[in-house]
Amino acid sequence: MELYYTKRPFLLFLSFTLLLVASTRADPDSLQDLCVADLGATSVVVNGFPCKPASNVTSDDFFFAGLSMEGNTSNIFASNVTAANVLSFPGLNTLGVSMNRVDVAPGGLNPPHSHPRATELIILLKGRLLVGFISTSNQFFSKVLNPGEMFVVPKGLIHFQYNVGDKKAFAITTFDSQLPGVVIASTTLFGSTPAIPDDVLAKAFQVDQKVVTAIKSKFER
Numbered sequence: 001m002e003l004y005y006t007k008r009p010f011l012l013f014l015s016f017t018l019l020l021v022a023s024t025r026a027d028p029d030s031l032q033d034l035c036v037a038d039l040g041a042t043s044v045v046v047n048g049f050p051c052k053p054a055s056n057v058t059s060d061d062f063f064f065a066g067l068s069m070e071g072n073t074s075n076i077f078a079s080n081v082t083a084a085n086v087l088s089f090p091g092l093n094t095l096g097v098s099m100n101r102v103d104v105a106p107g108g109l110n111p112p113h114s115h116p117r118a119t120e121l122i123i124l125l126k127g128r129l130l131v132g133f134i135s136t137s138n139q140f141f142s143k144v145l146n147p148g149e150m151f152v153v154p155k156g157l158i159h160f161q162y163n164v165g166d167k168k169a170f171a172i173t174t175f176d177s178q179l180p181g182v183v184i185a186s187t188t189l190f191g192s193t194p195a196i197p198d199d200v201l202a203k204a205f206q207v208d209q210k211v212v213t214a215i216k217s218k219f220e221r
């Protein structure tokens with residue numbers, strides 16, 4: 001009892017630190033060397049994906065060529081994100097990492113979005129990109145990146161990349177999650193299924209409902 005009281009501040013500090021570490025961890029550590037995702041498994045439901053039988057695993061499960069090809073930027077944002085996450089690259093299952101390739105045409109934008117499950121590191125390989133995020137205290141942090149330069153976006157915060165150069169830009173982004181998830185602000189609010197009521201959006205953005213209808217028409221699926 002005596003010991004408990006003398007050590008109490010230390011124990012409290014320790015529990016607080018452990019709580020903090022637990023709450024800031026990304027994907028959980030894996031418990032085996034490999035667990036290539038069996039994306040088609042329907043009978044088992046786990047947090048992630050079950051492993052395919054080890055006897056069926058080959059070198060191909062740890063290889064992905066999808067980021068070697070330029071993405072098609074012929075769309076309203078003039079940008080394209082190619083994902084190498086557990087869904088496209090099942091060998092990443094349980095490993096806690098993933099990558100994207102981001103291609104942005106001159107004047108194009110990878111629109112404001114957030115990743116609920118990951119911090120993002122971006123390295124620019126070609127072109128010039130204005131990158132930025134907004135903190136929960138509404139502060140905007142940004143930089144113009146040149147090739148070889150990096151920027152980090154803390155987990156869950158809204159961010160974007162905008163091509164401010166006169167050539168195509170190409171970046172690689174990395175995440176501390178096998179499936180970071182993405183919430184694109186404009187398409188989430190104005191293109192959801194079913195749609196968010198117009199008056200909710202009109203009130204939220206302090207605009208007329210006609211403005212809401214006009215924006216929705218751009219994102220309707």
Ligand code: GLV
Nearest residue numbers: 081100102110173
């Ligand atoms: C860029 O922000 C990305 O999510 O790949």
Ligand code: MN
Nearest residue numbers: 113115120159
């Ligand atoms: Mn992102």
